Amino acid sequence: MRAFAISRSAVKIMPAGMTTKELLRWNRHSVSRAMLIGLFVVPLPIPSQMLLAALLASLLRANLPLAVSLVWVSNPLTILPIAWFCTVLGCSLLNQDPAFLFSLEFTSISELLEQTWRPLFLGALCCGTVLGLAGYHITQFYWRSSVLRRWRNRSKTLLEARNTRSLSA
Helix, strand or coil: CHHHHHHHHHHCCCCCCCCHHHHCCCCHHHHHHHHHHHHHHCCCCCCCHHHHHHHHHHHCCCCHHHHHHHHHHCCCCCHHHHHHHHHHHHHHHCCCCHHHHCCCCCCCHHHHHHHHHHHHHHHHHHHHHHHHHHHHHHHHHHHHHHHHHHHHHHHHHHHHHHHHHHHHC
């Protein structure tokens, strides 16, 4: 009974008229939006990425489990290379020299964060946007091509069945 009360309170943050079934749908639009959300959130260097992905998925009517699970692309093994790439990208966009990334000469962690937070967040936003849009469009393309392939196979099978019936008659 307690789990029901928790899930009922969680539903209150969803947009009006939206049910939990809509968050679990597996169709081209909800999966594409989940790819967009999940891959956008991956490079963001923020705590509670899963919570952000879940909130965006509920607001944009995306597949919630897929959006939240995609966030785990950035795990403890991959977060350092992702953050390094985003910082280098941000430095190049801000016309800064990324040489400070290769030297370990800083007096405090606050000094390092002061140098890296702008390039890191700018690079992460750019990477997230590119990854999210690429994931969205690749999913749309793959889903459409898969449906077209099934339709062609289906019409081919129906045509062959019709031909064999006409030959046997």
